[in-house]
Structure formats: structure tokens, C-alpha cells
Amino acid sequence: xxKILLAEFLAPGIKRFEIExxxxxxxxxxxxxxxxxxYEQGERIPVTIEHSDPERGTIRIVVQSIGKTTxxxxxxxxxxxxxxxxxxxxxxxxxxxxxxxxxxxxxVGTAMAYPTAVAFKQAGNRVISIVGARNKxxxxxxxxxxxVSDSLMLTTDDGSYADKGFVTDKLRQLIDNGVxxxxxxxxxxxxxxxxxxEMTRKEHIHTVVSLNPIMIDGTGMCGGCRVLIEGKSxxxxxxxxxxxxxxxxxxxxxxxxxxxxxxxxxxxxxFQRDTASQIEAVxxxxxxxxxxxxxxx
Amino acid sequence: MSDxxxxxxxxxxxxxxxxxxRMKVPRQHMLEQPPLVRATNFTEVNLxxxxxxxxxxxxxxxxxxxxxxxxxxxxxxKVKEFVQLIVAGDYLAAAAKIREDNVLPAIxxxxxxxxxxxxxxxxxxKKVQPLGIGYLERxxxxxxxxxxxxxxxxxxxxxxKKVAIVGSGPSGLTAAGDLIQKGHQVHVFEAxxxxxxxxxxxxxxxxxxxxxxxxxxxxxxxxxxxxETDVVVGRTVTIDELMENEGYDAVFxxxxxxxxxxxxxxxxxxxxxxxxxxxxxxxxLMHAYEFPKYxxxxxxxxxxxxxxxxGGNTALDAIRSxxxxxxxxxxxxxxxxxxxMPARIEEVKHAQQEGIEFQxxxxxxxxxxxxxxxxxxxxxxxxxLGEPDASGRRRPVPIEGSExxxxxxxxxxxxxxxANPIVQSTTPGLETNKRNYINADPLTQRTSRKxxxxxxDIVTGSATVILAMGAGRRAAKSIHEYLTTPGPW
Numbered sequence: 001x002x003k004i005l006l007a008e009f010l011a012p013g014i015k016r017f018e019i020e021x022x023x024x025x026x027x028x029x030x031x032x033x034x035x036x037x038x039y040e041q042g043e044r045i046p047v048t049i050e051h052s053d054p055e056r057g058t059i060r061i062v063v064q065s066i067g068k069t070t071x072x073x074x075x076x077x078x079x080x081x082x083x084x085x086x087x088x089x090x091x092x093x094x095x096x097x098x099x100x101x102x103x104x105x106x107x108v109g110t111a112m113a114y115p116t117a118v119a120f121k122q123a124g125n126r127v128i129s130i131v132g133a134r135n136k137x138x139x140x141x142x143x144x145x146x147x148v149s150d151s152l153m154l155t156t157d158d159g160s161y162a163d164k165g166f167v168t169d170k171l172r173q174l175i176d177n178g179v180x181x182x183x184x185x186x187x188x189x190x191x192x193x194x195x196x197x198e199m200t201r202k203e204h205i206h207t208v209v210s211l212n213p214i215m216i217d218g219t220g221m222c223g224g225c226r227v228l229i230e231g232k233s234x235x236x237x238x239x240x241x242x243x244x245x246x247x248x249x250x251x252x253x254x255x256x257x258x259x260x261x262x263x264x265x266x267x268x269x270x271f272q273r274d275t276a277s278q279i280e281a282v283x284x285x286x287x288x289x290x291x292x293x294x295x296x297x
Numbered sequence: 298m299s300d301x302x303x304x305x306x307x308x309x310x311x312x313x314x315x316x317x318x319r320m321k322v323p324r325q326h327m328l329e330q331p332p333l334v335r336a337t338n339f340t341e342v343n344l345x346x347x348x349x350x351x352x353x354x355x356x357x358x359x360x361x362x363x364x365x366x367x368x369x370x371x372x373x374x375k376v377k378e379f380v381q382l383i384v385a386g387d388y389l390a391a392a393a394k395i396r397e398d399n400v401l402p403a404i405x406x407x408x409x410x411x412x413x414x415x416x417x418x419x420x421x422x423k424k425v426q427p428l429g430i431g432y433l434e435r436x437x438x439x440x441x442x443x444x445x446x447x448x449x450x451x452x453x454x455x456x457x458k459k460v461a462i463v464g465s466g467p468s469g470l471t472a473a474g475d476l477i478q479k480g481h482q483v484h485v486f487e488a489x490x491x492x493x494x495x496x497x498x499x500x501x502x503x504x505x506x507x508x509x510x511x512x513x514x515x516x517x518x519x520x521x522x523x524x525e526t527d528v529v530v531g532r533t534v535t536i537d538e539l540m541e542n543e544g545y546d547a548v549f550x551x552x553x554x555x556x557x558x559x560x561x562x563x564x565x566x567x568x569x570x571x572x573x574x575x576x577x578x579x580x581x582l583m584h585a586y587e588f589p590k591y592x593x594x595x596x597x598x599x600x601x602x603x604x605x606x607x608g609g610n611t612a613l614d615a616i617r618s619x620x621x622x623x624x625x626x627x628x629x630x631x632x633x634x635x636x637x638m639p640a641r642i643e644e645v646k647h648a649q650q651e652g653i654e655f656q657x658x659x660x661x662x663x664x665x666x667x668x669x670x671x672x673x674x675x676x677x678x679x680x681x682l683g684e685p686d687a688s689g690r691r692r693p694v695p696i697e698g699s700e701x702x703x704x705x706x707x708x709x710x711x712x713x714x715x716a717n718p719i720v721q722s723t724t725p726g727l728e729t730n731k732r733n734y735i736n737a738d739p740l741t742q743r744t745s746r747k748x749x750x751x752x753x754d755i756v757t758g759s760a761t762v763i764l765a766m767g768a769g770r771r772a773a774k775s776i777h778e779y780l781t782t783p784g785p786w
Contacts (some may be wrong), residue, residue: 023533037490043583043592044490069592084490086527216583216593219488219529220717221498222575223557228566233559238719252566255670259568263594270589 106188
């Protein structure tokens with residue numbers, strides 16, 4: 001059982017939690033993630049670690065409400081608990097002094113990119129961050145990223161904040177202005193990562209993306225998270241989640257992520273019909289489990 | 298054969314039947330759900346022996362002077378003695394007798410390939426059906442579960458030594474159970490959210506109910522074993538950290554053969570193509586067959602063509618699960634013939650009764666796309682059997698020009714697993730072989746790292762529950778020696 005110490009919305013539908021998880025906090029490195037299971041009947045989903053504090057024994061995760069599980073999770077608050085949190089999973093980001101690194105975050109992907117941006121900066125890189133969101137309200141971690149970036153660019157799809165357009169427009173500008181880019185890290189929605197990959201492929205700029213396929217165990221055991229990398233199956237949970245963007249088959253990723261759409265919709269509709277009581281049920285169940293817990297977690 | 302039968306037993310037998318009469322008693326059938334009923338549910342197929350059936354079956358035992366059933370058992374269960382206790386009607390004593398060598402009797406009684414071990418060695422099997430040792434083991438284990446008070450199990454004198462067990466599958470649980478009885482502190486780390494490893498994620502409810510595993514694990518808790526879930530050793534904490542920072546005097550690695558093997562043929566990434574591990578994990582660990590009561594989804598199997606590729610127990614578990622999800626046509630595609638299938642005899646029989654079709658001497662060479670990224674079928678090739686290969690089984694050889702296509706909505710690949718690298722890659726100095734399995738001494742289970750032992754599938758590659766348990770036993774014995782007798786590594 002993992003206790004939620006703090007919970008706050010960063011934007012509508014995007015919530016940040018601080019969770020007591022001392023083992024994970026001691027080991028987490030940028031680029032890694034956790035898998036969590038909310039309650040006994042819950043599914044296991046991979047979630048971004050935005051920050052960890054080994055001294056306090058806590059990690060911070062950032063979650064966007066999309067389906068039933070994320071909506072349920074984002075209904076929880078400080079004092080509530082999550083049944084299972086396991087990690088840190090995946091290979092850490094490869095950090096070294098590359099020179100100039102462009103860190104691109106799309107939507108909630110910005111939270112995943114943030115700790116790696118910090119590490120790039122600490123390794124002596126010049127960090128240019130590009131953050132994009134659908135609108136002003138959905139821009140997250142602007143202040144945090146600005147603090148670790150040599151420069152920060154912002155776009156919104158609708159122009160309600162900063163420049164109207166996409167993060168790729170800003171990358172184009174940098175390239176056209178002759179900025180020498182040694183590495184691009186792009187984390188966000190699949191269409192965004194794919195567009196970045198297409199742009200940098202032509203420019204021969206090494207580009208890394210962090211992939212988010214459907215996962216279950218997160219230890220390499222099930223193979224459900226397999227992605228096609230240069231025509232070969234690799235497991236995002238143990239071989240990734242970061243991959244060379246120019247080798248990723250994004251079409252297969254989109255296709256595989258759609259596998260359970262019908263069931264996911266059914267779950268979501270049932271949840272929406274009866275939101276309050278389902279949230280209460282999770283709270284009560286975890287409280288009971290907390291009291292009855294025989295094993296350490 | 299008759300010589301052996303006439304050998305006098307040392308102690309007076311409690312069995313009222315003369316030896317000759319025992320051979321005339323037929324093997325007692327275990328009650329089971331009717332095939333067409335069970336094919337639609339996930340509850341257990343076998344229903345167990347009644348006391349009468351168990352006594353009747355136990356009476357068949359010839360009480361050999363040198364029981365092969367005991368020497369053929371990887372953990373050395375004292376079969377003759379526990380069967381005699383059943384004859385005597387003392388079922389709790391029979392259970393305790395099994396527990397001297399096997400801490401998971403309710404599990405092995407259900408999933409052990411008895412024909413390869415105890416029952417395979419049974420002398421009676423040469424003339425009539427062997428003694429139903431697995432059924433009897435299951436009977437006493439279930440009886441114990443219903444009647445034993447685990448509130449005051451005897452505790453061994455504490456040694457003050459701490460042992461970490463990595464992985465809560467059959468080898469880890471066995472090692473834990475043996476070590477706690479020696480008085481060591483035992484802490485089991487499990488990566489998943491439930492204790493049991495492959496017993497929980499791999500073996501379906503209809504063959505091994507989760508409740509049975511929970512009961513066996515609760516028994517170990519009552520013995521004093523501490524379990525910690527959600528810890529991926531190698532990621533959450535390393536072996537070195539366990540020994541240096543957390544004070545463990547020895548570590549046993551029983552992480553299993555985790556990584557699913559794929560075939561490397563075109564179309565494996567299509568929606569509808571699963572590894573057996575994923576398919577079974579969704580069903581067993583995540584309860585996807587109970588969607589939407591449980592959140593984990595499963596694609597709709599109703600009326601669809603489903604094939605499982607492979608011929609082992611995992612393949613049969615997968616195809617029988619598919620049938621229970623409502624598959625219209627469920628079949629096994631196996632590249633050798635039925636004689637080479639490694640699955641338990643009982644599972645093959647049960648599957649056939651349930652209507653599973655076996656297409657042997659055939660293998661897919663390509664999965665076909667429906668144009669939208671979903672599986673539409675497989676192109677297969679027929680096989681003939683050639684010379685025996687390294688496994689001793691005849692090697693399948695493709696027949697030129699024999700390709701044919703079959704329509705399929707779901708394909709599950711159950712052709713085996715390979716070593717999960719997480720522990721090996723994060724434990725400096727831990728030697729592995731070419732296939733990245735951990736090198737461990739076959740008798741002591743010692744690895745190249747002082748104080749670190751390993752056993753089960755992570756050493757041998759995919760094997761059976763009972764062989765992993767045997768390794769766990771050897772490791773526990775060896776760890777106890779290491780902790781109590783100083784000496785060179």
C-alpha cells in the first residue's frame with residue numbers, strides 16, 4: 001500500500017501526486033517510470049515519475065485523465081492510498097555531455113521529459129526546451145523547465161498562450177537558424193514524436209523518444225509492450241522506454257495501443273455512469289486492505 | 298516383477314489387503330466437472346477425492362521395500378509413508394509427512410507431472426495403472442487445509458541469520474519454507490503484486506485455483522516467512538544492496554525464465570498475436586476473464602478461431618483458457634507429433650475431452666494482416682519428423698510445398714521462454730552461460746558470487762514446478778550449511 005502525501009492539479013485533467021515509496025525514491029533515475037495498480041480489481045498502468053526525493057522517501061508522478069483508471073486515480077487525494085506501485089522500471093535516459101540538447105515535451109509528456117532535462121543540464125549540456133500544449137490551461141511545468149533550460153520555447157495549438165503552432169514549428173526554426181543540435185529528446189503524443197522524428201531524420205540529428213505502449217508486468221515477462229524497432233520486436237519495459245526515434249515503427253505503436261479500445265470505452269462509460277460510488281469503493285477498499293495488510297509493500 | 302512384490306516390508310503393514318489383492322483394486326478416478334460444462338467456466342476441472350476414494354486408492358500401494366516413487370521425486374516426498382498414514386486414517390499426519398520434504402503439497406498434487414516422477418516409477422504401473430500418488434497428495438493437502446490450525450506451528454530456534462529470496466515462484470517458496478524451519482529469518486521479494494510467480498500468472502484457475510496458492514502461502518506466513526510484493530530486484534533494490542545495506546547473509550535467486558520467445562516470423566506484431574505469458578497473465582494474474590468486474594481488458598474471443606502454437610503445459614493452459622473465453626474453434630498447432638508433446642498426459646486428455654483440436658506436424662511461417670493491423674490468419678507449413686535432436690526428440694523438418702492458410706483471429710505463441718536479464722545485468726560478478734542463464738552448481742546451487750545461490754528456471758531454462766522446487770530444496774540445504782559451517786566458497 002502506497003500512501004498519497006500530496007495531490008494537486010497542474011492543469012485540468014493533469015494531476016501530480018507525491019507518494020510514499022522509499023525504495024523507488026532511492027533508485028529512480030531520469031527516464032524511468034513506475035507501474036501502478038490502484039485497487040484489487042484494477043489494471044496495471046505505466047506512469048511517469050516526474051521527481052523523486054530519496055531523503056523524504058517519496059516520488060512524484062504526473063497523470064492525465066484519459067480512461068477509467070487514470071480518472072479514478074485523479075479523483076484521489078492526499079491521505080488516500082494506491083494499492084501497488086512498482087519501479088523504477090525501464091532503462092534510465094542515457095546522459096552525457098552531448099553539446100546542445102533540445103528537449104521537447106508535448107502535453108503530459110513534458111513531465112517525463114523534465115527530469116531528463118535536469119540531468120542533461122547537470123551533465124553540462126546547453127539545454128533548449130520546447131514545450132507544447134493544446135491550450136494555455138494545459139501547459140505544465142513551465143517554471144520548472146525554464147529554470148533548467150538555457151532557453152525555453154512555448155507553443156499552444158490554439159494560440160491562447162505564447163506562440164500558436166506546434167513544437168515542430170519551433171524545432172524547424174532552430175534548424176533553419178543554423179543552431180547546431182547534437183541531440184533531440186521528444187516525449188509526448190505519438191503524432192508529435194513521429195513528426196519530430198520525420199523532421200530530424202532529414203537533418204541527421206540523433207533523436208530519442210520515450211514510448212508508451214500498453215504494459216502489464218513491466219519486467220519483460222509478458223511481451224505485451226513490444227514495439228517494432230528497425231523491424232525487430234523489442235520490449236519497451238526493459239529495452240526502453242527510450243528508443244532511437246528514427247528506428248521506431250510508429251504506425252505499429254498506434255495500432256497496438258488501439259487493441260483494447262472497445263473494452264476501454266465500455267469501462268469508461270460504466271465509470272461515468274457511477275463515478276462517485278466507484279471512487280468511494282476504491283477508497284474504502286484500500287482503507288480496509290491497509291488495515292488488513294499482512295505483507296510489506 | 299513378482300519378486301519385488303513379494304518382498305516383505307520391514308514394519309507390519311496397516312494395510313489389510315494381501316499384496317495380490319491390491320493389484321486387483323482399480324485405480325480410483327477423481328471426480329471432475331463434465332467436459333462440456335467445464336469448457337465454459339474457469340473453476341477447477343478436478344474435484345478431488347472423498348475420504349472413501351482416498352482410502353480405497355491408498356490400499357493399492359504395494360509398500361515396496363525400495364520405493365522408486367520416493368527416489369524418482371525431485372524433492373524426495375516419502376510417498377510410501379504418507380500413503381500408509383492415509384490407510385491408517387491419520388490424514389493430518391500424512392500431510393505433515395509430505396511437508397517434511399514438500400512445503401507446497403496442494404500445488405504439486407495438482408500440477409506435478411507425476412507420470413515423469415513418482416507414478417512413472419511406481420511398480421504397479423508395469424502391470425496395471427500406477428498408484429494415484431498425485432491425487433492422494435492433493436487429498437491430504439486439501440484435508441490439512443480444512444482441518445489444521447496454523448495458529449501455533451512449531452518455530453525453530455532463531456539462528457540470527459537473514460536470507461533474501463528473490464522471486465516467489467516454486468523454487469523460492471520451497472527454499473523459503475525449508476529455511477524458515479531451520480530458524481533463519483526469511484524475506485521473499487516478489488516483482489508482481491501477488492505471491493506465487495508462475496503459479497499465479499501462468500497456471501489458470503481451472504487447473505490451480507488461486508485460493509489454493511493463497512492458502513499455501515498463508516501457511517508459510519504462519520511459519521514466519523515475510524513477503525514483500527512490488528519489488529523488482531535489480532531495479533527496486535540490487536542483490537548487493539540487499540547484502541550490504543539490508544543485512545542479508547545469503548540470497549537465493551529464483552526469478553524464473555521470464556522472457557517470452559517469439560518466432561521471428563512476419564506479422565507477430567499484429568493485434569491478436571500474443572505471447573503465452575501475456576495472454577495467461579491477463580487471464581490469471583489480472584482476471585481479464587472477469588472483465589468488467591476487473592478492469593484488465595481482453596479482446597472478444599466469442600466464436601473466433603484461436604490457435605496456440607506449442608505443445609507444452611503452457612500451450613494447453615492457453616488454448617483451454619481461449620476455449621473458456623468462448624472461442625468458436627480452438628486448436629493447438631504443434632510442429633512435432635503428439636508423442637513428442639511435453640505436456641502432462643492428464644492435460645492432453647482433458648483438453649481433448651473439452652474439444653480442443655490438435656493439428657500436429659504443422660507450424661505457422663507467417664501471420665496474415667486483415668489490412669487494419671489485426672490478425673486475419675496464418676500461413677502454415679507441414680512438417681515431417683527427422684533425426685532426434687539434442688532434446689532426444691525427433692526433429693521437425695519442413696515439407697517443401699506444403700504451405701496452407703488458416704483463418705485466425707487470435708494466435709498465442711507458447712514456444713518457450715528465455716532468461717530475464719534484470720538480476721544478471723545488475724549483479725557484478727554473477728556468472729551466466731551463453732544463453733544468459735545463471736551458472737549454479739547442480740548440487741549446492743552456489744553461484745560465482747559468495748553467499749548468492751540460484752535455482753529453478755533461471756538456471757536450467759524452462760522446466761516444471763517440481764524441478765524448480767527440487768532446486769529450491771537443494772539451495773535451502775546448501776544455504777543452511779553455508780550459514781552454519783564456515784568454509785571456502
